[in-house]
Amino acid sequence: MITIWHLFKREMTSYFYTSLGVSLLMLVSLLTGFNFYTSVSLLNHGPSGISIVEAFFNNFFLSVALLLLTPLLTMRLLAQEYRTGTIEALLTAPLSDFQIILAKFLGAFLFFMLLWVPSLFYFIFFWPSAHQVAAAGYGAYFGAYGMLLLEGAFYIAVGLMASTMTSHELIAATFSFCFLLFFFFGRRFIHWLPSRSSLSLFPEGLFFPVETMKNFSRGLIDTRSIVFYLTMTFLFLFLSLSIFQLRKWRQ
C-alpha cells in the first residue's frame, strides 16, 4: 500500500511538473466558466423547468469537453514511460504490475477530480449573488458530480489501456478519443440495429453519457448506471493490466 502511495504521489505531482497539468487546469476552468455563463444566460431568458445544475451538466458542450480532455490527461501515463525508457526502472523495482497500473489510474483520477473543483465554487457563489438555489436538492449535486466522477473513471481507464498499448502519447490519445467517441455516439448506433437485436433492447438512459447525466443532474440516481460505469472501469483496468503484462512477455 505504501508503494502504491509513492507511485501515486509521483504520478499526481508529475502533472504539475509539466505544462500539461497547468494547461489542463486552465482549460477546464475556462470551459466550465464559459459553460456556467451560458447556462445562466439561458435560464435568464424566462421561466424554465430546469435548474442551473441541470443546465450546467446536462449539455453537449460539457460532454464533448470530457471526451477531449481525458485522452490528453491519460495519454502519457505509460506511453511516456515506454518512450523515455523509465519503464525499465519501474519494472526492475520490486513492484507488482497491479501496483503500477492502480497507481497510474489513481494519480490520473485524482487530478481529474481536481480539474472540477473550481466549478464547485460557481454553485457556492450562485446563491448569494442570484438569491436563488442552483438545484432543488442536494441529490442533484451528488448525482451530477457523482456521474461526472463515474464517467471520468471509465474514460481514464480507457485512456490508461490505450497508453499501455503504445510508446507514443499521441497515438494513445487518438486511440482513446476514437474509442470514447464511439461509446459517446453509441445511442445513435443502437437505433440503426434491427429492432429484434438484443442490443437494441438496452435502456439507453442507463448507459450513454448524455442520457445518464440528464437523469443524475436532476437527482434521479439509478444504481444500474453506477454499476455499469464501475464495471466498465474495472473491465478496462483489467484489460490495461493484461496488456501491460502481455507487453512484458512479448519483449
Next chain:
Amino acid sequence: MISVENLSKYYGEHQVLSSLSFKIERGEVVALLGPNGVGKSTLLKILSGYLLPSSGSLFIDGLNLATHSLQVRRRLGYLPETVAFYPEMSVTEYLCYRAALKKVQSRRILEKVIDVLDLCGLRAVEKKLIGTLSRGYRQRLGLADALVNEPDLLLLDEPTLGLDPKQQKEIHTLVKTLRKRHTCLISTHLLEEATLLAHRFLILNKGKIYAFGSLEKLQADFLLPGASLEKIFTQITEQEESDSFS
C-alpha cells in the same frame, strides 16, 4: 549467489542467448565480455527481471526469479546501459522516490539517500534537476539508484559508457569500493576495465558461453601462459571467426 541453468532468449525467431549455465558466488566480481550484439545486455536485463527468459531457470540467493520475482528484485541493484530518469525531478527527490519504491523503510530513506549521495559524489548536485545534469553525473545517479536499497547483487551494464577518462577513473574507484560489499556482474567491452575490476570473466560469443574463469584459468584453458586478457579475448574471437568462416 547467482545460478543460471539452460537460459535461452529469443527475440522473435532470432536466438540471442543459447542454453547458458553458470554460477557466481557471493562476493565475486564477474565481468561479462563479448563483442557487440552478443547478448550481454540481454542477459543483464533478464537477471534484473526486466526481460523474461524464453526458457531455462535463474536463481538468485536460492530464489527462483520466475516464482519469487519481487523478493529477488528487492535484493538487486541494476544500472542499465542507457539510464532514463524523470528530468523534472531533483537528484535527492529522485533517489528518495526510488528508495521508497525499493521498499527501504521510510525512516531510513533519507539516511540511505545521503549515504549514496556521498558514495557516488553527488553532493554537489543534490538539489539540481536531473534534466540539467551532465552525462557523468547522470551515470553516477544511475549507480546511486542501483545502490540505494543496499542490494546484495549489483548488475552494471557498461558503467563507464560515454564517460571521459577522468570520469571513467572515478567510476572505477567507486566500483572497487563497492566490490567489497556486493556481488557484482559488470558488462563491459573495455578489457582494461574488466581486468581492473573483476575476479572472473564470462566471455560470451554468439549467445553462448565461450569461456568462464579467472585470468589464470583462461590462460591455462587457451594455452596462453602469462597472456593478458586482451590477448586471450582477441585469440578467442579470431579463432571463432575463422571457425565460422571455414
